[in-house]
Amino acid sequence: MxxxxxxxxxxxxxxxxxxxxxxxxxxxxxxxxxxxxxxxxxxxxxxxxxxSSKDAVFQSILDSALVGLNAQIIGVDMSPGAEAPNVQLHQNVTRVLEYFLADRALIQLVITYGFAPDSESALGVDAFFGHVLELIERSLTYGMALGLVQKCDAGLCAAQILGSLRGGIQRLTTAQEDLDVAVVASQLVDFALYGVIARSQA
Amino acid sequence: MxxxxxxxxxxxxxxxxxxxxxxxxxxxxxxxxxxxxxxxxxxxxxxxxxxSSKDAVFQSILDSALVGLNAQIIGVDMSPGAEAPNVQLHQNVTRVLEYFLADRALIQLVITYGFAPDSESALGVDAFFGHVLELIERSLTYGMALGLVQKCDAGLCAAQILGSLRGGIQRLTTAQEDLDVAVVASQLVDFALYGVIARSQA
Amino acid sequence: MxxxxxxxxxxxxxxxxxxxxxxxxxxxxxxxxxxxxxxxxxxxxxxxxxxSSKDAVFQSILDSALVGLNAQIIGVDMSPGAEAPNVQLHQNVTRVLEYFLADRALIQLVITYGFAPDSESALGVDAFFGHVLELIERSLTYGMALGLVQKCDAGLCAAQILGSLRGGIQRLTTAQEDLDVAVVASQLVDFALYGVIARSQA
Amino acid sequence: MxxxxxxxxxxxxxxxxxxxxxxxxxxxxxxxxxxxxxxxxxxxxxxxxxxSSKDAVFQSILDSALVGLNAQIIGVDMSPGAEAPNVQLHQNVTRVLEYFLADRALIQLVITYGFAPDSESALGVDAFFGHVLELIERSLTYGMALGLVQKCDAGLCAAQILGSLRGGIQRLTTAQEDLDVAVVASQLVDFALYGVIARSQA
DNA sequence: AATGAATGAGGGTTCATTCAT
DNA sequence: CATGAATGAACCCTCATTCAT
Incomplete structure (x- = not known):
């Protein structure tokens, strides 16, 4: 029924x-x-x-969160008619931020606890972040091949990018309600792309 | 005796x-x-x-780790005769990396669990990372005033920098023994300074 | 339900x-x-x-015992129509004896352990006996004012009376089943009133 | 040596x-x-x-206390030249009181804890009080035979007497330093002999 | 489908006692 | 003799899970 x-x-x-x-x-x-x-x-x-168990609820929460997050992350489309990669990145980050801000408890669960293998329940998170890491790593390798990305250890660099996003997002747990998501997203992306050093004026 | x-x-x-x-x-x-x-x-x-208790050992481990870490972190000296800030940053990161690599279990305890407010015992870690965040934030603000650092939300940016370091360091838990610390340190610093975009050749 | x-x-x-x-x-x-x-x-x-704890059961047992005991003890009514004080005393003692004999374990708990400040749990017992002591002391003081009671240190005397009752009751722990409560009560009261010396025949 | x-x-x-x-x-x-x-x-x-054990010290303390106490208690001498029984009783009680007041910790140990079979260590106390009870009981029986003591259940009566002494002595734990032992002893004895009812004026 | 009383493995901690020094 | 570090049995209590109703 x-x-x-x-x-x-x-x-x-x-x-x-x-x-x-x-x-x-x-x-x-x-x-x-x-x-x-x-x-x-x-x-x-x-x-x-x-x-079936305490672990099971926890897993279930994480699973649906990860499915939801996954839906926000769309691989960058490099075909001619597509938006500029920068813009696509920004959109991805914006979607993820909005997803988290719609349910802030998830920030704690996914971003914070997710990394701690304290409970066997959190296995899915490792897999998810592993997946994201791969995505980033592939993009970096591709970018390096194109000469757009600075030469580096792609795996390590991916970890740094993901880390910087986590660090930034974690701050939002306690952020004020009226947050300009677009601005934050811009900074998150810009930091990963250009670092903190002042860009020479064009 | x-x-x-x-x-x-x-x-x-x-x-x-x-x-x-x-x-x-x-x-x-x-x-x-x-x-x-x-x-x-x-x-x-x-x-x-x-x-005196399970909490006490945990705290003791964290405390000495944090004291040790603190000793590796030396505020950047901007006086005329000092080394270039870049170099000093690199030295700081190198020292921290070496500290962690000398006792990899600490990476899990400080970097991973430290962030999870699950264990009430970990209070010191919050304070420590808060301290580091402040250090970074102050440096950023100072750099912005000097026009060396790109304008940004210093608090958020500090969180991103710390996050990127955490992400990078966390990778080392399972890294091979014969790691070139200097190279890794360079990449960690460079990422935070310049991001991933290829630096135009001078 | x-x-x-x-x-x-x-x-x-x-x-x-x-x-x-x-x-x-x-x-x-x-x-x-x-x-x-x-x-x-x-x-x-x-x-x-x-x-909620071992202490809590103990306290609960004592509490209900003390409430029960308290209900057996009725202040002597000196108003014209009331029974003779002697009789009222006897009734009080009889009721207390019967209360204890209905549940002999209580004798150990209240009479014996109750006095030992070993268990912090037994706080209520001190208060209870303190209350009984006061009751006795007030009666004695009143009786002395009326000239019915021999002059003495009322506090000390009350302690003796209570002690003699405790001593008597404690014997009942191992007493035979078919005990004539009225007879025992009479002796308990008579001892407290007249002591052991033979009353000269009137 | x-x-x-x-x-x-x-x-x-x-x-x-x-x-x-x-x-x-x-x-x-x-x-x-x-x-x-x-x-x-x-x-x-x-x-x-x-x-040899915690129990052993406790036992040892009690043992020597009981030996000491025993030495203070001298059976009433009814031979012609002896002091009046009253006086002898008074002397016995006085000696016991003084013994306790010389080392008040003993009051707690012997009078209070002694009665609680909480620890197996306290067995000696039972025996001691049993001995005292017998002593009192025999005196009572003898006194009854002589017609000096009111007819009663000697065992119960002995328990009451001992109880009244315990009750009285227990009060001394917290008594002021400058106590008139003779006066207290008198009251303890008088209560046991004559009770609380006013003795008719001679 | 829903309940909540019952379960018991497992947790952290204490403390009388032993024994190598 | 004296020491005090080491021991481990026993304690009270928690909480995820089960099952009769």
Whole structure:
């Protein structure tokens, strides 16, 4: 039944949302099933009807976050009619920022905890970031071949770029509501492209 | 007696090393006193003869790591006779890299877990990174005033620089033994200064 | 649901009874949660579902005992129509004796351990006995004013009276089942009133 | 060697005194070997050179206290030339009081903890009080035979007398320094003999 | 489908006792 | 004799998970 399925899905999201908030606030280990079910307004047993374990909810949250993030990241299109690569990069970063700002708890979960292999649950995050790293690395290698990108260890450089994005995004956890996403995105991109040294005036 | 103190110190380090390894491998919460003492080859009670709690060892490890790191970081000297700022930066980064490579478990503890507010024990890390961020931010602001640094949100930019360093350093956890530290340091600095875009040949 | 509440109450009492027996036999410190739950036939965690700590069960046992005891003790009514003070005293003592004999473990807990400041848990007992002492002391002072009571240090005398009751009651721990409570009560009261010296026949 | 034995004895008493103070203040279970040796100013191992266990020191303290107490209690001499029984009783009680007041920690240990079978160590106290109870009981029985003592259950009555003494003595733990022992002794005896009711004027 | 009482493995910590020095 | 570092059994408590209702 569609209605039954809808109800089940609603319940599922109710739990996911509660769990997300608790995990974000307290961290995986300090978060207890107790807090989650209290926050979700459900009974202890109900939780296990929807998720097989504490690890499973955490994984589920991360998974959908990563799927969502993935959808924001679009490989740069270099074909003639496409927008300039700069602009495409900027759009990618803007989309990712907006995705995070729509649900700030995700910043903690993905950006912060995601990197800590504290819990076996976080495996997916490694894979995701690995995927992003590869994407960046490939782009760098391509750019180097074209002479657009400075020669460097592409893997290391990709790690630095990703790191700089993480560093920048992490700041947003506590950022004010009325943030100009476009401006922030510009700075994130510009830093990665040109560094901090003053660009000589054109 | 010097001998007694030496013995005590040796024991202490024996425990610290075991704990460091366990914390690095399993994370603060998943690490158990059991594993630590087994790894250190001591009895349960002995552990508490040297550290008052699990939190205390963790803190102790972090504290000495942060003190050590702090010693590697020397504010840039802008006086006439000093080395070029670039060189000083490079030296700073090199020292930090070498410090980490001498004890790779620290990379996990400081760089990875340090950022996760999961463990209440890690309070010192926040303070440390806050301190580093300030240092970077001040340098940026100063550089902007001098017209050497591109105009930007200094706080955000500092977060990006620190993030890029973290990203780069984190890669070293699994790096091969025979790493050319100077080369890596150069790339870390260059990225932060000039970004990835190819520098036009002079 | 009344049924659910009843069940919960039953469980609670099951634990309280087991704990009371263990505490009475072994004392607060030597009693272990292990023994209590084994004796109650429940799992470790179940215990903490009903009581927050070992101290809490102990306190709970004492509290309800003291409330119960308090209900047995009724201040002597000196108004014209009331029973003779002697009789009222006798009734009070009888009620207290019966209260204890209905649950002999309480004698150990309240009378014996209660006096030992060993267990920080027993704070309520001090307060209770302090209250009883005051009651006795006030009565004595009043009686002295009326010339009915021999002049003495009322505080010390109250301590003696309470002590004699404790001594007497403590004997009942091992007394035979078919005890004539009225007779014992008479002797307890008579001793406190007239001592051991033969009363000259009128 | 006498000197060696003296030294050993001195050490032993040093430990006993420290232990007595600690036990009196904290109770048997809350007292730790740590506190005792720190208070005695000796090393951990030294303690076990003089006493085989924590229980053993406690027992030793109680034993010597009971021996001392026993020496203060002299059976009433009813032979023609002897002092009046009243006076002898008074002297006994006075001696016991003075014994306790010379070392108030003993009041806690003997009077208070002694009654609680919390620790297996306290067995000697039961025996001692049992002995005292017998003494009192025999005197009562004898007195009843002579018609001097009111007919009663001698065992119960003895328990009451002992209880009243304990109650009275316990008050002295916190009594002021300048206490008139003779007066207190009089009241203790008078209460046991005549109770609280005003004696008709002679 | 939902409940929440019950479970018990596992956690960190204490402390009386031992033993090599 | 004296020391104090080392020991490990035992303690109280937490919390993810199960299951009868």
């Amino acid at each position: 569609t209605t039954a399925e809808q109800k089940r899905d609603h319940r599922r999201h109710q739990i996911l949302d509660a769990a997300k908030a608790v995990f974000a606030e307290r961290g995986f280990h300090n978060a207890s099933i107790n807090e989650i079910i209290k926050s979700a307004g459900i009974a202890r047993g109900t939780f296990y009807l929807y998720f | 010097t001998t007694a103190e030496q013995k005590r110190d040796h024991r202490r380090h024996q425990i610290l090393d075991a704990a460091k390894a366990v914390f690095a491998e399993r994370g603060f919460h998943n690490a158990s006193i059991n594993e630590i003492i087994k790894s250190a080859g001591i009895a349960r009670g002995t552990f508490y003869l040297y550290f | 009344t049924t659910a509440e009843q069940k919960r109450d039953h469980r609670r009492h099951q634990i309280l009874d087991a704990a009371k027996a263990v505490f009475a036999e072994r004392g607060f410190h030597n009693a272990s949660i292990n023994e209590i739950i084994k004796s109650a036939g429940i799992a470790r965690g179940t215990f903490y579902l009903y009581f | 006498t000197t060696a034995e003296q030294k050993r004895d001195h050490r032993r008493h040093q430990i006993l005194d420290a232990a007595k103070a600690v036990f009196a203040e904290r109770g048997f279970h809350n007292a730790s070997i740590n506190e005792i040796i720190k208070s005695a100013g000796i090393a951990r191992g030294t303690f076990y050179l003089y006493f």
